[in-house]
Amino acid sequence: MRIAFISDLHSNIYAVESLEKDLKKRDVDxxxxxxxxxxxxxxxxxxxxxxxxxxxxxxxxxxDTLVSDAEPINMHNPYTLKAAFYNSEVLQEKHKEFLRSLEKDYEDDEMVLTHDEPCIPGSMEYITKIKEAKDTFSAFNQNYCFYGHTHIAGIFEKDNEEVNFIKESFIKLDPAKRYLINPGSVGQPRDKDPRASYLIFDKGKLTLEFIRVEYDIEKAAKDILNANLPQLFAFRLYRGV
Structure with a gap:
C-alpha cells in the first residue's frame, strides 16, 4: 500500500491544486x-x-481547532488570530462542524498519527531538535510516528539510543529502527524551499519519498493581500520560511 501523507495546507488552494495534479501521477492508495x-x-x-x-x-x-472553536486553545499571536477570524467568517457552519469532528491523534499497532507531537496531542509543542525527538520517542512504542506542525520536511531516526535527523528525498526504512516522520507543509513550507511538500510511504517496500511541487505562489499571496490578511503570510510564501 502506498500512502500519501500531507499536512499544514493552511487555506492555500493553489498549493492544494498542484498537489492534487501531482498525486494523480503517483499511484497512491x-x-x-x-x-x-x-x-x-x-x-x-x-x-x-x-x-x-x-x-x-x-x-x-x-x-483547525481555533477556527472551528472545537475546544479552548491558547493561541494569542495577533496575526494568527486575524487570519483565524477571517477563516471563521468565510467558512460555513458545515465546514466548521467537519473540522470539529476530526480527532487530534490516531494510533494502531504499526503507527501513530498526530498533528504536533504524541506526548500530549494538541499541546502545540514542536519537534525540531534532537533533544526534543529523543524525549518524544518515549511517548510511543510503534515504529512510526507521522506528525506535522513544524512545516519542515524530514525524519528523526532512532537506532538504539542514538537519534539523527535525516533530510533526503528518498529513504529506505530499517524495521529495526524507529522513526518520527514529517511530510512538511503543503500550504506554507518553512524549510527554505517554497514548493509544496508531502511524502509517500510505501508500506510494502518500507520506503519514504519526499516530494516537492511547484504552485502559483503569486496567486496565493495576492489572495492573502486582497483579503486584508497580514502581509507576512503572503511574503513568506516566496521564501519558504
Missing part, C-alpha cells in the same frame, strides 16, 4: 492529512471541501 487544513491563507472553503472529498483520513490541527 490512500491520502492522510495530519491537520491544519485552515488558517493563514485566504481560501479555507475550497481547501476544506478538497480535504472532505479527497482525504481518506484527517486529523484536526491547532489552527
Amino acid at each position: 490512500k491520502i492522510i492529512c495530519l491537520g491544519d487544513i485552515v488558517g493563514y491563507g485566504a481560501n479555507p472553503v475550497e481547501v476544506v471541501e478538497w480535504v472532505k472529498e479527497n482525504c481518506d483520513f484527517s486529523l484536526r490541527g491547532n489552527h
Whole structure:
C-alpha cells in the first residue's frame, strides 16, 4: 500500500491544486492529512471541501481547532488570530462542524498519527531538535510516528539510543529502527524551499519519498493581500520560511 501523507495546507488552494495534479501521477492508495487544513491563507472553503472529498483520513490541527472553536486553545499571536477570524467568517457552519469532528491523534499497532507531537496531542509543542525527538520517542512504542506542525520536511531516526535527523528525498526504512516522520507543509513550507511538500510511504517496500511541487505562489499571496490578511503570510510564501 502506498500512502500519501500531507499536512499544514493552511487555506492555500493553489498549493492544494498542484498537489492534487501531482498525486494523480503517483499511484497512491490512500491520502492522510495530519491537520491544519485552515488558517493563514485566504481560501479555507475550497481547501476544506478538497480535504472532505479527497482525504481518506484527517486529523484536526491547532489552527483547525481555533477556527472551528472545537475546544479552548491558547493561541494569542495577533496575526494568527486575524487570519483565524477571517477563516471563521468565510467558512460555513458545515465546514466548521467537519473540522470539529476530526480527532487530534490516531494510533494502531504499526503507527501513530498526530498533528504536533504524541506526548500530549494538541499541546502545540514542536519537534525540531534532537533533544526534543529523543524525549518524544518515549511517548510511543510503534515504529512510526507521522506528525506535522513544524512545516519542515524530514525524519528523526532512532537506532538504539542514538537519534539523527535525516533530510533526503528518498529513504529506505530499517524495521529495526524507529522513526518520527514529517511530510512538511503543503500550504506554507518553512524549510527554505517554497514548493509544496508531502511524502509517500510505501508500506510494502518500507520506503519514504519526499516530494516537492511547484504552485502559483503569486496567486496565493495576492489572495492573502486582497483579503486584508497580514502581509507576512503572503511574503513568506516566496521564501519558504
